[in-house]
Amino acid sequence: MRNKALLNLLVIDEDQLYAERLVSLLSSYYEDVNLGFLDDEEELLKILRQQWDVLVFGRAYDLSFTDVVGIVQEQSLDLPMIGLMSDDLAVTGRNDDGLPAVIDGNMVKALLAEKETEVVMAICLQHASLCSRRYLKTLRYILSEAEQRANILIKNSKSAVAYLDQGIHIFANDPYLELFGFEDFNDIIGVPVIDLIAGGDNIKGFKRFLSQFDKGSRAQVEFKFESRRTDGTTFEAKLQLAAATLEGEPVTQIIIQQNNNNSAEIAKRLSVAERQDSLTGLNNRRGFEEYFETLYQLVLENKTNAGLFYIQLDNIGKISTSLGLQGVDATIKQVGYALDEKISGGFVSRFSDTAFTVLVENLTTSALKELAERIRVSISEMYIDVDKRTTNTTASIGIVKIESNSAEPTVLLERAIDAVNDIRIKTQNQGDACHFYNPSEHATNDDNALAESLINAIAHNHFELFFQPMYDINTDRSDFFEVYLRLPLSDTENTVLSPDGFMSVAKTHKLREKIDRWVLINACKQLNEVRKTHPQARILVQLTSASLIDKKLPNVASQLINAVGGAAGALTLQFNEQDVANHLTVAKAQFAALSRVGCQVGIHHFGKAAKAIEIADFVQPNLIRLARNYVEGINNADNLETVKSLILRAKALNIDVLMPYIEEAATMSVSWSVGARYLQGYYLEEPSRTMHIAPEK
Structure with missing residues (x-):
C-alpha cells in the first residue's frame, strides 16, 4: 500500500547511485522521498539542522557508524538509524545467527547493503516507529496543555468544581468549598462525595450513577439531587461528571450547579478571563x-x-x-x-x-x-x-x-x-x-525563509538567467544557448544559489512547476529579442520532473514557440536522465506530444543509468547531454573509446550529442574527434546574462 506521507531520508555513503536506488525502491511505498546525501562530518553537522526521518549509514570518507550515533545523540535528535555493512565487515555488527546485533525502534545494526529488500523494509518500519513516537509526543503535549488549561479554568471558575478518585475528594476549587461550607481546601481532601448528598434515596441513586460512569457508560452524565452543606442545610442542585486527568493520572471531574446558576454568563466571564493578563489587563x-x-x-x-x-x-x-x-x-x-x-x-x-x-x-x-x-x-x-x-x-x-x-x-x-x-x-x-x-538574509539556513524568497522571486522576477552558447560542429555556429537559473539573495555575502541549492525546498513547497514556468517564459522573452537580429538563435532549457509529468506542458511550449516566431527547434526542453527513468511511460508520451508541437527534447546527465541507450531508444529524444564523468575521463584511452561508442550508438538512433564541461585545451582537442555535434564549456565561452552571438566571418 502506498504511503501518502513524505519520507525525509538521509544517506551517508560514498556511493550516491546506491542512495538513488533506495529512493527508487521506496517510491513504491511513499508519495515522495526527499533524499539527503553526504559523506563527511562537516556536512552532517550542517544538514542535521533539518528534520530527517531515517538515517542510513554505509561508508563515509571520515565517519564511522559510531561517530554518527554519537553526533545524533549529542544533538538530542530522535532520528532512527540503520547501519549497513558489506559481507566482510558484517560479522562485527551481527550475532552468531547472522542477524543484526541491534534491532529496535531507533536502530538496526547491521544490515547487509546488498540485501536491498531488508534495507527498504527496515527504513519503512523505522519511519513508522518514528511517526508513532511523534504522534504520541503530540498527544501527550495536547493532553498536558489541555490539563493545564482545565486546571486554570477550574481555579478561576465561578462554578463549583472538584476532582474525585474512587468517589473521594482529592481537589476542589474555592466556589466548591464555599458552596458546601468548607473553610479550607485541606478540610475536603479525603471526604467521600456521598457525604454531601442528602437523603437515602439520593445516595442509592448516586451510587448507581457513579458505578455506571466508572464502568465507562456515558449515556447519563447528569444527576439531580438534594445536596447537604457542612452546617446541615440543603439545596437543590445538578451534578455533572466527566473523565479528566490530574497530574497525568485519571480522575473524575464533578461540577455542581445550584438551580439558579447562570451558566452562560459564567462561561462568558471565563472566556474573557482566560485570555486576559491579570497584571496589565492586556490580552495574554x-x-x-x-x-x-x-x-x-x-x-x-x-x-x-x-x-x-x-x-x-x-x-x-x-x-x-x-x-x-x-x-x-x-x-x-x-x-x-x-x-x-x-x-x-x-x-x-x-x-x-x-x-x-x-x-x-x-x-x-x-x-x-x-x-x-x-x-x-x-x-x-x-x-x-x-x-x-x-x-x-x-x-x-x-x-x-x-x-x-x-x-x-x-x-x-x-x-x-x-x-x-x-x-x-x-x-x-x-x-x-x-x-x-528579512527572510532572504536567512534563506541559506532556514527552509521556510528560502521558500518565501522563491515565491518572492517568482512574483517579482528576482531570479536571474544566464546563457552559455554551444558550438555546432555541423553549422560552424554558436547560436544555440543553454539556459541556467540562479537565485540571488539579498544577504551580506551576496549569495547566489543554483537550483541544486533550492530545488529540494521548492519541491517540498510545491513550487517547481511555477519556477519551471518562470524560466520558460522569461528565457523565451529574451530569445524573442535575439531572434529579431539572429533568426536562427535557439535555446536549451532544463526543467524538473514536475514539468515532465505536467500534461499542460506541450500546450505551453506550443504557445511560446509561436511567440518567438514559430520555428521548429527554436526551443529544446531537457530533463534529467534519472527523472526520465523514473517516469518512462509518461516521458515517452510527453516527448511525443512536445515533438508534435515543434518542441525538441533532450536528456541531461546522460549515461549515468545502467541502460542509458535503451532509455533513449524508448523515449526518442532529439539531444543528449553527456554526464560530467564521461568528459572528465576522456583523456584516458579506455574512457575515450567508451565515449565514442556511446556517441556512435546515440547517432544510430538519430540523436544529437552535446559534449559539455570542456574546460581546457586538451579536452577540447579530444572532443573534436568523438563524433559529438555540440561542444560546450568554459574553455569555449562562459555563461553570461545575454545571448551573445559573434558576427559571422
Whole structure:
C-alpha cells in the first residue's frame, strides 16, 4: 500500500547511485522521498539542522557508524538509524545467527547493503516507529496543555468544581468549598462525595450513577439531587461528571450547579478571563495566538497585510535586584499601559513575563521600522515610579512583516524572537535596538525563509538567467544557448544559489512547476529579442520532473514557440536522465506530444543509468547531454573509446550529442574527434546574462 506521507531520508555513503536506488525502491511505498546525501562530518553537522526521518549509514570518507550515533545523540535528535555493512565487515555488527546485533525502534545494526529488500523494509518500519513516537509526543503535549488549561479554568471558575478518585475528594476549587461550607481546601481532601448528598434515596441513586460512569457508560452524565452543606442545610442542585486527568493520572471531574446558576454568563466571564493578563489587563499569550491566527488568515486571503513586533524588556534583572518584584511588576504595568495607549490601532498583548507582542495592519516595511523605533524611544524615555523611587528600562524589538506568502504564525513568531536574539548578540546584551527580520538574509539556513524568497522571486522576477552558447560542429555556429537559473539573495555575502541549492525546498513547497514556468517564459522573452537580429538563435532549457509529468506542458511550449516566431527547434526542453527513468511511460508520451508541437527534447546527465541507450531508444529524444564523468575521463584511452561508442550508438538512433564541461585545451582537442555535434564549456565561452552571438566571418 502506498504511503501518502513524505519520507525525509538521509544517506551517508560514498556511493550516491546506491542512495538513488533506495529512493527508487521506496517510491513504491511513499508519495515522495526527499533524499539527503553526504559523506563527511562537516556536512552532517550542517544538514542535521533539518528534520530527517531515517538515517542510513554505509561508508563515509571520515565517519564511522559510531561517530554518527554519537553526533545524533549529542544533538538530542530522535532520528532512527540503520547501519549497513558489506559481507566482510558484517560479522562485527551481527550475532552468531547472522542477524543484526541491534534491532529496535531507533536502530538496526547491521544490515547487509546488498540485501536491498531488508534495507527498504527496515527504513519503512523505522519511519513508522518514528511517526508513532511523534504522534504520541503530540498527544501527550495536547493532553498536558489541555490539563493545564482545565486546571486554570477550574481555579478561576465561578462554578463549583472538584476532582474525585474512587468517589473521594482529592481537589476542589474555592466556589466548591464555599458552596458546601468548607473553610479550607485541606478540610475536603479525603471526604467521600456521598457525604454531601442528602437523603437515602439520593445516595442509592448516586451510587448507581457513579458505578455506571466508572464502568465507562456515558449515556447519563447528569444527576439531580438534594445536596447537604457542612452546617446541615440543603439545596437543590445538578451534578455533572466527566473523565479528566490530574497530574497525568485519571480522575473524575464533578461540577455542581445550584438551580439558579447562570451558566452562560459564567462561561462568558471565563472566556474573557482566560485570555486576559491579570497584571496589565492586556490580552495574554492565548489571546494573542487566537487573534494572530485570525489575522494571518486574512493576510493569506490578500484582505490585508500586517506586521508583528516582539518587544523584550532589557534590564529586568537589574530592576529585580534593586527594587524587587514590586519594581518588576510596576515596570511591566507601565510599559503595558504605554504600549496600549501608543498603538491605538494595533493589538497589544503581554506575551510572557517580560515580553510584549504587537500586531498592526496595513503598514509598509519602512512604516513598521519607524513605528518600532518610536516605541523603542518611548520606552527608553519613560520614568517609572516604584514606591518613592524611580527606575527606567529599555527594549529590544524584533520586527516581522506578514504577507500572503509568509510562513505559518509559529514560524513568524520564532523569527521575531530570533531578531531580538540578533540584537542581543550585536549589542553584547545591552539591547535598546530594533531589528527587521528579512527572510532572504536567512534563506541559506532556514527552509521556510528560502521558500518565501522563491515565491518572492517568482512574483517579482528576482531570479536571474544566464546563457552559455554551444558550438555546432555541423553549422560552424554558436547560436544555440543553454539556459541556467540562479537565485540571488539579498544577504551580506551576496549569495547566489543554483537550483541544486533550492530545488529540494521548492519541491517540498510545491513550487517547481511555477519556477519551471518562470524560466520558460522569461528565457523565451529574451530569445524573442535575439531572434529579431539572429533568426536562427535557439535555446536549451532544463526543467524538473514536475514539468515532465505536467500534461499542460506541450500546450505551453506550443504557445511560446509561436511567440518567438514559430520555428521548429527554436526551443529544446531537457530533463534529467534519472527523472526520465523514473517516469518512462509518461516521458515517452510527453516527448511525443512536445515533438508534435515543434518542441525538441533532450536528456541531461546522460549515461549515468545502467541502460542509458535503451532509455533513449524508448523515449526518442532529439539531444543528449553527456554526464560530467564521461568528459572528465576522456583523456584516458579506455574512457575515450567508451565515449565514442556511446556517441556512435546515440547517432544510430538519430540523436544529437552535446559534449559539455570542456574546460581546457586538451579536452577540447579530444572532443573534436568523438563524433559529438555540440561542444560546450568554459574553455569555449562562459555563461553570461545575454545571448551573445559573434558576427559571422
